[in-house]
Amino acid sequence: MAGQQKVAVIGAGTCGVSMLKTLSEDGFQVTCFERRKQVGGLWAYTDDPSMTTALPSTRALISKYTCGMTDYPMPEKYPSHLSSAQFQEYIESYARHFDLLKDVVFGASVTRAARNEDDTKWRLEMFVNGEPQSEEFDKVVFCHGYQTISKMPDYEGKELFEGQLMHAQQFRSTKGLEGKNVVVVGMSSTASDIINNLLPVASNVYMSHRRGGYVFPTWRKGVPGDLMVTWRRRQITAFIQRRLPSVYKWCTDKGLNFFMRSHWGRLDPEWRVLPAPSISLSLPGASNSLIPLLQEGKIASVHGIKRFTGPHSVELNDGTVLDDIAAVICATGYTANMSVAPFLERSRPANYDGPDLVRLWMNIFPPKYADSMALLCHSAYGKNNGFSFNDVQSMAISNIFRGVHPLPPLSSMNAAVDAHHEWLASRWSKEQLGFEPSAVKTWEFQAFLHDVAGTGMENLGWGWKGWKFFFRDPKMSWLMNNGVETAHAFRYFETGKRRTWEGARDAIIRANEAVKVFPVKEERRRLICRGGREGGTVEITVLFVEEKGDCMFNFVLCIADILITLTPIQLLKACKSQTTVYSEKKNVK
Ligand SMILES: Cc1cc2nc3c(=O)[nH]c(=O)nc-3n(C[C@H](O)[C@H](O)[C@H](O)COP(=O)(O)OP(=O)(O)OC[C@H]3O[C@@H](n4cnc5c(N)ncnc54)[C@H](O)[C@@H]3O)c2cc1C
Ligand SMILES: NC(=O)c1ccc[n+]([C@@H]2O[C@H](COP(=O)([O-])OP(=O)(O)OC[C@H]3O[C@@H](n4cnc5c(N)ncnc54)[C@H](OP(=O)(O)O)[C@@H]3O)[C@@H](O)[C@H]2O)c1
Numbered sequence: 001m002a003g004q005q006k007v008a009v010i011g012a013g014t015c016g017v018s019m020l021k022t023l024s025e026d027g028f029q030v031t032c033f034e035r036r037k038q039v040g041g042l043w044a045y046t047d048d049p050s051m052t053t054a055l056p057s058t059r060a061l062i063s064k065y066t067c068g069m070t071d072y073p074m075p076e077k078y079p080s081h082l083s084s085a086q087f088q089e090y091i092e093s094y095a096r097h098f099d100l101l102k103d104v105v106f107g108a109s110v111t112r113a114a115r116n117e118d119d120t121k122w123r124l125e126m127f128v129n130g131e132p133q134s135e136e137f138d139k140v141v142f143c144h145g146y147q148t149i150s151k152m153p154d155y156e157g158k159e160l161f162e163g164q165l166m167h168a169q170q171f172r173s174t175k176g177l178e179g180k181n182v183v184v185v186g187m188s189s190t191a192s193d194i195i196n197n198l199l200p201v202a203s204n205v206y207m208s209h210r211r212g213g214y215v216f217p218t219w220r221k222g223v224p225g226d227l228m229v230t231w232r233r234r235q236i237t238a239f240i241q242r243r244l245p246s247v248y249k250w251c252t253d254k255g256l257n258f259f260m261r262s263h264w265g266r267l268d269p270e271w272r273v274l275p276a277p278s279i280s281l282s283l284p285g286a287s288n289s290l291i292p293l294l295q296e297g298k299i300a301s302v303h304g305i306k307r308f309t310g311p312h313s314v315e316l317n318d319g320t321v322l323d324d325i326a327a328v329i330c331a332t333g334y335t336a337n338m339s340v341a342p343f344l345e346r347s348r349p350a351n352y353d354g355p356d357l358v359r360l361w362m363n364i365f366p367p368k369y370a371d372s373m374a375l376l377c378h379s380a381y382g383k384n385n386g387f388s389f390n391d392v393q394s395m396a397i398s399n400i401f402r403g404v405h406p407l408p409p410l411s412s413m414n415a416a417v418d419a420h421h422e423w424l425a426s427r428w429s430k431e432q433l434g435f436e437p438s439a440v441k442t443w444e445f446q447a448f449l450h451d452v453a454g455t456g457m458e459n460l461g462w463g464w465k466g467w468k469f470f471f472r473d474p475k476m477s478w479l480m481n482n483g484v485e486t487a488h489a490f491r492y493f494e495t496g497k498r499r500t501w502e503g504a505r506d507a508i509i510r511a512n513e514a515v516k517v518f519p520v521k522e523e524r525r526r527l528i529c530r531g532g533r534e535g536g537t538v539e540i541t542v543l544f545v546e547e548k549g550d551c552m553f554n555f556v557l558c559i560a561d562i563l564i565t566l567t568p569i570q571l572l573k574a575c576k577s578q579t580t581v582y583s584e585k586k587n588v589k
Contacts, residue, residue, distance in 0.1 A: 002027035002402050008124055008137040009033070010110045010340070013041020014091055015376050015390045016143035018069060021098050022394035025499060026402055028139070032100075033126060035109035039095045040088035041145060049170040052147045052334060054084035058193050061286045062387070063224035065511055069094055070391040070487040071501035073510070080224055108133075112340055113140050113373075122372065139372040139401055142341065146377040146438070147334035153185070155305055162311035164327040168194055171329055174201045180326030182206070183314060185305060187213045187273075188285030191331035195299060196289055206322060207290070210304030211433065212276040214256050214284035215291055217263060222519030231460055231489070232481045238443035241280075249280045256284075264291045271301040281427055282434035283380065336377035336438070343369075349418070352425035355437055359417050362448055363440050364397070367413035371400065382440040388487030389446075395453035395490075395498040404497055405452045454497020455490045476505065479512050486511040 005028050009019045012034035020032045035051075038044045042052045059081045060067060067082075068074040072094045078086055095101050110126040121136040150167035158165060164176075168190045178201045184191050187209040198205050218225050240248045256279055260267065267273050271294050276284075293299045303316040305328070314322045338344060338358065344366055346356040361367045363379045374397045383389040399405040407413070420441075428435050450457050459469040460481050470477040480489050488508050491501035501507075 005029065005138040005401075006031070006136075007139040007141065007401070008122070008135075010113075010124075010140070010142045011041065011144035012036070012039040012095075012104050012106075013043070013143060013145055014069075014387045015145075015393070016041070017091060017095050017100055018390035018394045019141050019143050019376070019397065020100050020103060022391065022398045022498075023141075023401070024100070024103065026398045028398075028401070030103055031137075032104045033108035033110050033124070034104055034106050037106050038088070038092065039101070039104065040091040042147065043084050043087040043091065045084060045088070047172060049172065052145065052150075052169050053172075054087070055172075055193055055197065056084060057197060058084045059218075060087060061189065061218050062226045063218075065224065065484050065515055066226045066229075066486060067387040068487060070388065070491045071503065072097060073488070073503075073507050076514075081218060110144070110340055112342060113142075114343060140374075141397060142375040142377060144337060144340065144377060146336045146380070148337040148377070149335050150330075151333045151335060152330055153305070153332055156307035158308050160310055161308040161314075161328070163325055164329075166327070166329055168329060168331040169334070171197075174198055177202050177327055179203050181322070181324050183208050183302070183305070183322065183325055183328045184331055185209070185328065186331035186333070187215065187290065188331065188333070189287060190333075192285070192287030192290050194329055194331055195293065199293070199298060205299045206302045207294075207299050208302050208305055208316065209272070210317065212272050212274050213282075214260060214276045214279060215264075215273065216284055216286045217288050218286060219288065220263065224518070227484060227515055227518065229485055230482050231457070231485055234485070235461070238446070242441070242443045245280070249278055252279050264295075266295065267291070268294070272303075273301070277431060277434055281431035283436065336375075338378075341366075341375060343373075344375075347418075347421065349421045349425045352421075352428060354425070354428040354432070354435060357421050357424060357437055359414075361413040361417055362445065363420075363438060364393075365400075365407075365413070367410055367417060370407050370413060371403075374400075378438040379440045379445060380436045380438045381442050382445040388490070389449075391487060392446075392449050392453050392455060392490055395455070396449045399452050399454065399497055405454075450490075453490070454495040456493025456495040457489070459493050460489075476508070479508055483508070483512040484515055 007023050007028045007030045009016050009023070009030060009032040012020070012032050016032055016034070017039055020030050023030045036044055036046060043054050045056060046053050061081070063080045064074040064078050064082055065080070068090075074082075074090065078090070082090065095104075105128060107129040108126050110124055112125045113122050114125075115121070116123045116136055121138055122140045123134055123136050124140065125132070125134045127133070150169040152167045155165075168186075171194055174197055177198065180202055181204045182198055182202045183206045184195050184198070185208045187207060191207060195205055195207060216225060220228065237248075240251070256276070257274060260274060260276075273291070273294075290299075294301055302322070303318040303320065306315045306317050309315050309321060312323060312325050314325050314328065316322065345359040347359055348354070348356055358378060359367065360375060360378055361370055363382065364374050364376065366373050366375075376393055383393075396405070400407060408416075423441065424437060424439065427439060459465045460477070466477075476492075480492070486508055488501065488504045488511065491499070492504040492508065494500050
């Protein structure tokens with residue numbers, strides 16, 4: 001059945017190559033269309049300013065221990081956090097290893113998918129190396145990214161401004177900004193990347209933000225931050241989010257305020273980093289350098305932009321006017337490109353005055369065409385470790401397309417979409433500035449995909465299956481519940497619904513062995529900030545020095561662990577506290 005079916009995958013980023021591999025393994029005839037010239041998605045650097053790209057200086061936020069694919073371990077040669085070039089290399093080697101490149105049409109930009117005249121297939125319209133083409137497919141999966149269209153603020157008086165006004169998507173180098181004053185709008189990861197690039201060359205860098213925000217470090221006390229998350233902790237969090245949302249909100253807001261102060265130290269109220277919008281309603285940012293740079297006076301925190309008042313002047317929300325500004329770079333985020341899917345229906349619940357909401361069942365499937373169309377670009381909050389979750393999505397979609405997992409009736413899917421829209425409307429009523437229409441209930445989204453994919457993760461729960469696995473193989477039960485949250489776990493259990501990987505057990509054990517080097521007693525991590533690819537460099541050296549004290553955060557975490565999972569060993573581990581000391585070294589070539 002699958003063998004006679006032609007499937008198109010749009011996009012060859014991490015999501016697309018995973019989809020291509022899984023569908024091919026499951027017997028579909030798959031073609032992947034990618035507008036770039038190589039795989040890797042936004043990790044494949046491009047000079048084309050219309051495409052989102054990680055900069056050469058960008059490093060993954062998630063460590064290599066938790067972000068590889070399910071059946072292709074990260075090579076040991078990589079550092080804990082991969083550079084963009086290394087990430088592209090990893091995805092490229094994955095594609096070569098599984099012989100996927102032969103099925104990718106590069107330079108193919110899909111403009112539209114629509115049903116054919118007799119409503120039996122999908123017709124894709126595209127430009128392949130500039131030539132218009134169209135082709136019909138039985139099924140289509142859009143893996144074309146969720147950071148594709150720039151969100152650009154529309155400022156009053158922008159026509160008066162004679163400097164450069166651009167979105168971060170267009171930013172490639174600091175050329176022309178040497179010795180100039182630059183405003184970067186936003187206080188999240190992209191703003192941080194751009195600020196780090198500007199620092200060695202610009203005269204003054206202003207970080208403009210309209211409100212506060214949580215800024216997560218990628219390291220905490222000598223340990224990559226993502227290693228704090230385990231499968232068990234994730235399940236506990238999901239349980240509280242689902243059953244006690246108010247308690248979750250209260251605890252996370254209080255906990256994160258405490259975390260921000262305990263991790264970063266002094267946060268001058270003038271910087272307006274705190275108070276931050278609730279993490280339950282707005283996504284946080286990640287950066288190792290933004291707060292230290294504020295503390296060291298290397299960048300200035302200023303209010304949001306109100307309007308442009310002259311060729312080089314900007315008025316801020318607090319009335320301050322910044323003069324002699326050469327460029328304003330808006331690192332204000334992205335959305336997915338839905339224009340390629342004009343068949344999508346939209347609706348809005350009663351008493352809701354936000355933007356129209358797309359009708360996608362489980363934020364993936366258009367209900368009417370759920371057995372032949374999936375979009376993987378509309379699920380903010382849904383993927384925990386962005387990359388490793390790709391295979392779970394791919395296995396789930398393939399199982400639905402193959403009929404291994406039955407779809408509910410159309411009326412049930414529509415009812416679920418309506419209920420989800422009601423949930424979104426309730427979020428809109430609480431938070432409009434950072435409202436994310438693609439938000440999903442993480443607990444529901446992930447549980448659904450694991451179930452459909454047949455990953456067998458219920459063997460790690462507190463149910464009888466969990467205990468059975470614990471008594472059969474206590475070591476693996478312990479590692480998979482409380483150890484590194486590696487994606488190899490998703491290929492471990494035999495469920496008959498998807499392929500297992502015979503190397504999974506060894507890979508899980510190896511990943512847990514590898515992280516025994518943490519916490520590092522003295523880790524020098526150089527954050528090299530370049531002005532363009534050829535400009536000067538500033539090095540911010542982060543030193544982790546072992547020290548007693550500041551156990552509070554770990555203590556609270558451990559009490560929770562003990563209460564819920566009775567795992568006292570974690571207490572001992574976590575009380576080996578460390579602290580982070582920042583020093584800065586200037587080295588302008
Ligand atoms: C700078 C940056 C850094 C990030 N760092 C992290 C991180 O450290 N950890 C993490 O978990 N997440 C991170 N993210 C989130 C990021 O979205 C994921 O890392 C991941 O790259 C998403 O993969 P994807 O395949 O869904 O999309 P993308 O990587 O965006 O790939 C989509 C692909 O589709 C192609 N495409 C788009 N439209 C079309 C079309 N119409 N026709 C044909 N091809 C098309 C694009 O060229 C691209 O190759 C980062 C995002 C950004 C912007
Ligand atoms: N690995 C890396 O190093 C790396 C680098 C870059 C990006 N990323 C990832 O890429 C994704 C996108 O990150 P991003 O930083 O581009 O976007 P983002 O996380 O959505 O942050 C956007 C920022 O712009 C602000 N903002 C939005 N609209 C604004 C407006 N109209 N006026 C003023 N401020 C506005 C937001 O603050 P408020 O809305 O709260 O005001 C926020 O600070 C994230 O998932 C991120 O993790 C990772």
